[in-house]
Every structure is written in C-alpha cells, then in structure tokens.
Amino acid sequence: MKKIRSASIYFLFAVIGAVILFPVLIAVILPIQDSDELERTFAPLAETGSRYVSIDYIPQYPTLKNFSKLLLYTPEFYKVFWNSILIVGSILLFQLLVAVPSAWAFAKFRFKGKELLFNLYVIFMLMPFQIMMLSQYIVLDGMHLMNTRLSIILPAIFSTFPVFLIYRGFADIPDDVADSARIDGANELQVLLHIGIPLGKSGILSCLVLSFLDLWNMVEQPLAFIKDKKLFPLSLYLPMLDIKNADIMLTAAIVTLIPAVFVFIIGQDFLEQGIIATALKE
Template sequence: MKYKLREEIKTTLLIGLTLLVWIPLWMILSGSLMGESEIVQNVGPVFNQSKGMADWTLFPQYLTMRPFVKLLFDSPNFFIMFWNSCIQVIPILIGQLLIATPAAWGFARYEFRGKNILFFLYIILMVLPFQVTMVSSYLVLYRFKLIDTHLSIILPNIFSAFPVFIMTKFFKTIPKSLIEAAKLDGANEGYLFLKVGIPLGKSGIFSALVLGFIEYWNAIEQPITFLVRKKNLWPLSLYISSITTEKIGVAFSASVIILIPTLLIFLYGQKYLEQGIAASGLKE
C-alpha cells in the first residue's frame, strides 16, 4: 500500500510539473487564435491599458485566424527576418560539421603534446558567457570590418567549442578494438574517420547539430550586439521585440511560427539525443 501510494504521489507530481511547463505554450497557442480586443481585455493591465488584474481564459471566446493573416500577408518584414535566420543558422551548422567533427575526432583518438591543456581551454571557452567575450569579439570583428554583416554572426559560432566538446565524448565511446581491427585490415586514417568514426558517432554529431540549431535559431544577444546599425539583417528571434502593443495578436502568432522549426528539429533529433545518452554509458 505504501509503495502504491508513493507511486501515485510521484505520478501526480510529474503530471503537475508537466502541465506547469505546458501552460506558457498553451497561452501562446490560444493567444494566437484570439482577437486583439480579447487579448487586451486579458492582459491589458500588464501594459497599463486597463485597470484591474490580468486574466487568461483557457480557450478563446471568439476563435479567429486574423492574427496569422496579418502576420503572413501584411508583414513583409517577418519574411525578411525569417530568411535572415536561415542565412545565419544554416552556414553555422555546416561550418561546425566541417570543423568541429574532425577536431573532436582528433581529441578523441590521437595523443599529442599539449592535448589536455588545449582541451581544457576548449572547456573554458565553452563555459564563458557571451557577456564576458562580447567586447573582445566586437573589437576583432570591427577590425576585420565584419560588424553589421551576416558574417559577424556566422564566423564566431562556426568555431564554437561546444560541438567539439559534445562530439569528443561520443567519439570516445567507439571501442578501440574496432579501430585496431580496421587498421589490421589496411584502413588508413581518412577511412577510419569517414567509414568508422562518422557512422558510429552520428548520434553525437546530430545531438550537437540539434542543440546548435535550437541555440542559434533563438539567439538574441549576438544579433543585437553585432547588427546594431543594420536592423534589416536581424534574425527572426528579434522580430517579436519590434512589435508594438497595438499588434499584440501578431506577436502571439509570430511566436507560434517561430516555435515550429525548433519543435520539428527537436522531435526529429530526439532519437539521436536518446541514443547519444545511451551510448555515453557504454563501456568497451
């Protein structure tokens, strides 16, 4: 009886926490289907547009698609910023795939002088927040005349230490006996990397790419810092901040559309994340 009661309490708590996490998402979704007047009626006190306490209904009283119509047909700036996000995020991920993958393979499989020190420096760079490196990064980009260009966002993130750290951990899980067997069969270093390392370490590679997409698609600090004078280069993550309170319904509908690519990428890459977690616990 005590065991069943304990399990029921745990289940209830988990369901409660799950619902708590879903509340903001449900508010965004339901808000995108509300009219402007209904949204102002609910959250008007937050913006000092009415008196009283803010409120929120579980379902829209008057269901409408008007916010999506305004966003998709009357907001050309939205599509410009969407394209800017694609221009910035896709090259970053391709660059990380080309640079971080062989770097991680080198850290995982080769022994060389200064390896531990160099990897320790990678870890330091990974844990440093953007605010610490913001000034130095700005000065370097300014000297190379890259401020207010897409490259000011792309280049620093291509050389990010985070994907190297993630992929290195996964490459280390590849059994050494498999590598030695391939060498005995005459496999050279390039063959080992392309035919053994990448297929067996694909969970780590996809995990790094999925996490990287989620981070860069929702980036805010770097675009604001490095794209100061050319707001026409701003990514989609900064679109909502440019919306006034008079178009609050458009803000909710924009939030839904911005969430869709992230949600799809996460759902597609979830199996790789799970495989990666399982692989990290395997031993030779």
C-alpha cells in the same frame, strides 16, 4: 504503501508538467483569439490602473485570421525568417566541418599537450558570451565584419561545445576498429568518413539538435554585433513589436516555435543518446 508513494510521485510530476506547459498553452490560445478579444485581454497593460490581465482560456470567437495576417500581409516577417535560416544553417554546416575532425583528433590521436588542450576547450565552453563579447567585438571590428551576418556566423563556427559533445561519441568507438581499417590501407579521412561518423552519429546528431535550439533563439550575439534591422533574425524581431501589434507578435511567436519543436521531436532519441554518452566517464 508503495502504491501510494508511486501515485504521489506521478501526481507531483503531473503538477510540475502542468506548470511548465501552462505558458505554452497560453501562447497557443492567444493567437487564435479575435482582434477585439485580444484588445480586451491586453487593455490593462496600456492603462495606468491596477487591473490585471484576464485571459479567456476558451476563445469566444476562435479564428486563424491572425496567422493569415502574418503570413500573407507581413513581408518583413519572411525577411527575418530567412535571416534566421541563413545564419543558423551556415553555422551548423561549418560547425560540423570544424568540430567533427577536431573531436576525432581528440578521441583517437595521441599528441603532446592533448589533455591540456582539451581542458582548455572545456574551460572556453563554460565561459558565457558576456565574457567573450568585448574581445569578439574588437576582432570583428578589426576585420570590418560588424553589422554583417558573418559577425554572428564566424565566432559560432569555432564554438567548443560541439567538439566536446561529438568527442564523447568518438571516444566510445573501439580503437581496434579504426586500427584494422588503417592496416587495410585506409587513410585517416577514410577512417573518419566510413567508421567514425557512422558509429559516432548519435553524438553528431545530438550536437545538431542542441546547437539548433540554441542558435535559433540566440539574442545577445545579434543584438551586440548587428545594428541594421534588415539583418535581424527572428529572435530579435519579436522584441521589436509592441502591444499595438499584439496579434502579430503572438502569432509570430508560435510560428517561430514550430521549427524548434519539429527539430526537437525528430532528434529526441539522438539527443538522449548523446547526453547519456557525454555523461559517461572515460
């Protein structure tokens, strides 16, 4: 009976996994199809009839021509790719410079109003962008930063989510370790650099992974604050394409997915450790 139950659970997970991976499989298959085959596949979308799209799961004429067309003959792709790298990289760098000291202060310092302030951080973390969009728009417009990369970078630097996630890693560090370093003459910056960051790196790295995955795919912020298409990130480049550029659109989607998959694979262990640490109660 126990074996049957285990087999049923594995079968259920296999079905769920297949359903989840099916769109990814389609996204990988379509870009290696020939242009004529893609045209036949998407022909029903351009017609007014009732035919449905039919996909050949085994391409008749597999080719990498679509990738060469994107990477060699589509210069605007490199422009939006660089925009994404610049925006995401800048946000992650300055997020750490702000979030790491803030999380260390919440975890190891005692000051009046600490619990209230931390609860406010949690409340702001739970607020969706739609609630904060108008206030951010007014502030950015007053600072004359609209339609610039800084309109995306600046608000994200002070996000509360990295502070919350890194805080859990610092909170698990025994106070005696930091106190012994202070007794030996280390100042707070030295304690943070030589004790806090090395021992709390799982929370920091998991924060980097989660933040990268979120920032790499953000759509609402650049759509609301940027009007110049030359400043668009990759997340807005794909919606600009239409069915006439299906080969470029599908290939760009795969290339866009590669950095996110790479970061997730590299940081998977740290991500799991960070999530486990965040789930623990104080």
